[in-house]
Amino acid sequence: MENIEIARSLEELADLLEIQGANPFRIRAYRNAIRTVSAETRALAGMVARDEDLTELPGIGKDLAGHIRELVETGTMEVLEEVTREVPRELATLTRLDGVGPKKAAKLWKELDITTVDALQEAAEAGRVEELEGFGARSVEKILQAIEDYRSHQSRFLRADAVQYLRPLLEHLEGAEGIHRLEVAGSYRRGKETVGDIDLLAVVEAEDAPAVMERFTSFAGVERVEMAGETRGSVVLRSGLPVDLRLLGRESWGAALHYFTGSKEHNVEIRKRAQGRGLRVSEYGVFRIPDDAAEGGAEGGAEPEAEADPERGERIAGATEEGVFEAVELPWIPPVLRENRGEIQAAEAGELPGLVEFGDIRGDLHMHTTWSDGANSIREMAEACRERGYEYMAITDHSQAVTVANGLTPERIRRQWDEIDRARDEVDGIRILRGSEVDILRDGSLDLPDEILKELDIVLVAVHSHFGLDAATQTERVTRALAHPLVDVLVHPTGRLLNRREPYAIDMETVLEAALEHGVAVELNTNPRRLDLHDRHLFRARELGVPVVASTDAHRIAHLDYMEEGLNQARRGWLEADDIVNCQSYNKLDEWLRRREE
């Protein structure tokens, strides 16, 4: 069982418990555990099998360790069975709707016996929902809109797509009177491969705020305005991309940038850390909590806490992000690392990684040409790589089994070598390696004979068929390929296509261990639709010492530019130039490639 499946079961449990009205702190504990499980790079199932202590993991205590163990061993959890006897399983999906939380879901179910999105839509259209206490005509309107969004836009936006939709809005805002600074925060700034929405921050003078908000909501590309308050506005663009804008003063810029960059998990840790130092961190700044801030229970709940002034206490930081970190005694942490995956501890110990930069890349080792399914010739690709300042490159067309991509037979490969030789003569200043993206056949054998592989400078291997094998078989298939002595790199290791295809079932921990054992590298495929391996597995590869190749899998010249943005994923996996094979000089690369001759 994969960690993601464990997380999913725990999530279902947490959702249902919340609808049931369980202790909110218990729910929070479950949610913390879910984050731990999904962020963990080792397979929990393996830990269970080896009888390792799960309570070592943060947020997992005796009870949750027991639940997870039970889930791994039996496929279910008694505690989940128990809840589902009382609360219908499907009810959790209602809370996926914008504006519907556990309380409303519970009410819909108890009062109207609604458990599915379909039933909710029917009831809402029939006018039954707006009669409920706490609901009204406006709520129903929002629920119907949320249902429509849910059906049309279940997936997140590719970062690369979001960039396109966002650009005109940024230009529209940059021309506005009264905006002193404008920046995109959120998961976009953290370099995530997909974004759910866009968080914009702008510094404005208080008197300019209404006009700026008006300019934002009146942008021609806005399809509808969700809300527009004094400091916060929210719209949906025609592309479906939701965009939030927050207006703030200069003194809060750093605090707000930090706060809205997230991640939520990172922020929670920072706030806890601040609290331990007698400080309060919010999007407005860092404040010293005044001594007279009553601890006491004497208030008897008479005075509503909501009245609290967000600016209370002495402001000690907030204008810059550096200042916010400094207030909690940390160096500035790059946004790509802010996922609460150990960056705070690393920062404290002065051990933040020196993240890889585009300038560190010396070559691209995965690309296609007109020989298989690419659009440009070998020579054109070579010239384009040289223009990008690379020292070396590899031509890696498909092998024969991938017939849809016009894969190369051994005979055609030999002929291709002649053309590579000619390109080597014609294009100066770059080393052209002869390679192949060799198909891993169903049984884990390779699609080309050893006598061909031996004469290649670099051998990539990949799965392009039989995605549906069960995890054990798929893992066995791939690890068998990695054990072949002539293999250099496993490319797009999980096969995922963002928003289109889930990774195939495979135990990546076992695959990475096999790669380490056989001296094989794994790829970070920087195509924005793949970004495969993803950050957690890159992090794990680095931890184990498995080398990584970052490559574009370009099928035309323009795709060579995927490298720059794609490296966000490498940075999110904490990779430094030393961890990446194609950041090494040609001599070092050549040395590594020759290891297989020994």
Added chain:
DNA sequence: GCCGTTTTCGGCCCGACTGTTTTCAGTCG
């Protein structure tokens, strides 16, 4: 349900906006 340079008991992150409310609950980020 988890956790411990305030604590093994009593805490658990902070604030804005909306809608349906006459003072606040729910939801979201």
